[in-house]
Amino acid sequence: MAYLIGILITIIILLLGYIGVIEMQIRSMSEQLERRLKAHTRQNISVQLVSKNLNQLVICINKCLKAEENLRLKSMQEEKQFKEMIANISHDLRTPLTAIQGYQQLLEKGELSEEQRKRLAVARKHSEELKGLIDHFFEYAYLLNTQPEIKLKRINLTGLVTDCLIASITSFEEANKPLEFEETAPVYVEADEEMVTRIVQNLIRNSVEHSEGTIKVEVLSNKEGILRFINPVREPEKIDIQRLFERFYSGDEARSRMGGLGLSIVKLLAEQMKGNVTAEIKGDLLEIKVTLPLAQ
Structure with missing residues (x-):
């Protein structure tokens, strides 16, 4: 009896050891996948343990990674051709x-x-x-x-927006779109002046074309510099906020005529300066908010 118990204990110890080795291999696979994601490498996953099922799993994972890599490269090529x-x-x-x-x-x-x-x-x-x-x-x-040269410097966002709005007064008047803008204390951001000007001009053009009433513009400061354009829109329920900044997305016929590129350009420019752009529908009001890093 003692002999059988000894054999069972030995078998249990061996099985526990084998399970421990399997767990080590699975942990190793997980670490290899994590390194691959962080370092953006194309190295295959490997295991040292001779296990038919585990080896088959690794083979399948590597096939999936290869297929994903091929899709990524194909997508990059198609994107390049599109550009x-x-x-x-x-x-x-x-x-x-x-x-x-x-x-x-x-x-x-x-x-x-x-x-x-x-x-x-x-x-x-x-x-x-x-x-x-x-x-x-x-x-x-x-x-x-292209990779434009971004010339970051301390910019008075309030003053720049004011100048752009004054230069566009004729556009507001011709379109019969009232403008509401209260110049507040200067907000300074770390940004490229030319790129910020293009952002403001595109937002002005977008609001003039699509607003159904008074256009409200605000420059605020929180943890970031904030520029907001708020205006009423026709049939707000038809606007897909999640897609508003996609190239060629058109939420109405007027935007479709202009190709839906203006807000895509705003998004590209803001992100190149480590900023962000968001949109929100509140009732019949569309709010577009651009945030930029504050100047130190």
């Missing part, structure tokens, strides 16, 4: 559009009837819309295909 396509399209469209606008200007200088001038004005309006779309294409393609 190049946007750049080529925007460049190819500019030349004929310039010619069209040139001929329109020549026609304006000629003798035209009142009806012809009305029709020419409609054509000029559509060509200007097309020019805006192409400019957005070109800017978006530039931001995607």
Whole structure:
């Protein structure tokens, strides 16, 4: 009896040891996966223990990792081709559009009837819309295909926004969109002045095009510099906040005509300066908030 008990104890000890080794191998696999994720390496997972089932599991994991890597590379290639396509399209469209606008200007200088001038004005309006779309294409393609030199410095965000709004007063008046802006104490951020200016201009253009009433602009300071554009919108339930900053997303027909690139550009620029952009619907009000690091 003592002999059998001794054999059972030995078997139990061996099994416990084997289980311990299996656990060590599983822990090793987990650590290898974690290192792969953190270091962005393509090294395969390996085990030292001769176990048919464990080896088969490792083989399957490596196959999945390889398939995922192939998908990632394919996605990167498709993204690169898409960026190049946007750049080529925007460049190819500019030349004929310039010619069209040139001929329109020549026609304006000629003798035209009142009806012809009305029709020419409609054509000029559509060509200007097309020019805006192409400019957005070109800017978006530039931001995607280049690594712009970001010149960070201490910027008076309040003053910059004030200047941009004053420069755009005509746009607000022509669109009959009242502006509400109260200049407060200066808020200083660490950012690129040109990029911030482009952000503000795009937000102004977006609000003028899509607002259904008064446009409210605020510059605040918390742990970050905050710029907010708030305006009523038509059919807010049709706007997908989660997709608002996606390229080419259009929540309404007007945004669709402009290609839905303006807010995508805002997002790209803000993130390049370690900032962020969010949007929120409150009733019939759309709030777009840009945050930027405060200047030290």
